[in-house]
Amino acid sequence: MEVILYGLGPLVVLLLALLGNRYAAPRLRQMVAVWVSVVLVGTAAWSFPGVMQGHWTAILVVLTNLVAATSAWDSVWWGQEHPNMQPRRYYLWWALFWASLITIALTHDLAIAWLAIEFSTLASGALIVEMGNRRALEAAWKYIVIASVGLAMGIIGILFVYGSLRSEGLGWQTLDYANIKLHYQTIAPIVREVATILIVCGIGTKVGLVPFHTWLPDAHSEAPSPVSGLLSGILLGLCLVTIDRFVGAAPLPTATLFSGPHLLLIFGTLSVLVGTLALLVQRDIKRLLAYSSIEQMGIMAIGFGIGTPWAQGAALLQLVFHAVIKSTLFYIGGHLSVVYDTKRMDKITDILHLHRTLALVWTVGILALAGLPPLGLAYSEWMILQALWESHLIAVLFVLSASLVLAFAALLYHLLRGLWGGLEVVVSQSTATFEATRRLDKISDGGGVHP
């Protein structure tokens, strides 16, 4: 029943895309958006008991369909801004991408998760190519090649686990997380350690954990904005959950140097550090959000790496809040870059006066991302800091605290610059009053503002 319910969503979008020549592009986009919303309502109703009981799979599936629905509605708007985009091809790949995301969220089998992650790379890579420009082509090439190399490493680890458990004779169920958890002690420690390193690094490439992150800022900034929302909001988090599910199913002794939790803490701390420092120097609105995703994935990896139920809950909460906030910000960032005809933040200024609605959502989103209480991420980040303190991981606590302060400052700087950056204060000679003059001429020179 679950497979039919969840499989029907992407299947109908696929059919709509294939039969799309019968409809005008705007009508096709609206039909897809309405259908995905219907699927969201159905999923939410079906999974409601699970969500209330805190079942991760139920929460992740509802979250995936929620962001898919917002992405579908944003595609309606985005499609009007990009009339040259082929809607049928766009929705074909979009449906396959959505299907792969649902599969990653739902599956309890490591091999199926790997296949779905690999497929998500291809579908989202094809969506990036759909942008058609040179930058997008370059980004998609790097994305597919680097992610495929990472995933090749991951599958070697999976093969080692499968090879060690082959005597169980369970066929395709061998790599079910429950089965791995039941029999992990029959896997030799050396094989478990090697497999853990390969799987964390391999799938970690898709999470964008530093130092495997080089594809992420390019791919996320060049993808169509509704796709960037899905990539950043959902795919990264689901890949991280896949790592956590494996690490939880095949634990290593705590004294092991490269155990799963240790690797997650190391890569998580590096990601937080690099992501935060990169925020300070960004000049491109979508790259800013992409680097913020690296930082956020680092925070979640730290949460999962601590491993206590409190920290794991905090990491999941962080994932949920981040998915909603980041996808919204990517949509708004995409519209701003279309309105200003540039992605350069020094040109996207005076938003507050020129585009009040976009400015409002952008402000709330950036403040939430910066971790301003009472907005969601403030709580989950605080919970992770508390878990670090209780686990006596003082060095990580110090790095994370400093990074959060820096990230807050960087995001606030970019926000204020965007909201009021175009204002020029002129002191009148006759009176002592201030006259604010908008530098519309400069902005217009930079790329045609449509007020």
Next chain:
Amino acid sequence: MAIAGFFVFITTMGLLQSRNVLHSVMFLAVEGLALTAMVWISGPLTLTTLSIGIATLFVKVGVIPGTMYRVISQWPTEYRREHPLPFWAYIVAVALVLAVGHVIHLLTPSGLILHDSLFFYGMASIYLGLLLIISRRHMVSQVSALVAVENGLVVLAASVAGALPTFMEFGMLIDLLVATAILVWMSRRIRWQFNSADVTDLKLLRG
């Protein structure tokens, strides 16, 4: 089986040497044939192994090399040439192949490896494929290297697990098919838009 694995290893070495991307495509077709033979001789011929073998033959000998050949053969000759492999790559290749021996030495006590020589050929092919990706500059060479890595994975799987679950075999084949189709499609567009088939010309983004 070991002979089939040996063919995969040797053809991956051939990819390392080849300076004409059309030759690389032929090497891939040979690898596909070796893998098909490996599937069929790995045990009693059942309906499952027969269908996996046919699918391997169709994808790895027919569709992938065929699509790549069709695209590349339309390009002018200067776009089919690959740059010579840098000297450091040969040294790294030797070191990587020797390192496989150490990996086998480490993993043998665990009982993971069923077939030493097959494990060697599979792991060495993966290593060489990964080396090709970072040392080769032609886009098609990178696609060939990714296919070679996947072929190495199949040999490695046979050496540690005998055979993979059927859904995994087909899933990996479909993934490889889609990946190659997208990458070849992209190669065409990149060559047209950048007027180059050299990945070092992709430098608009900062990474």
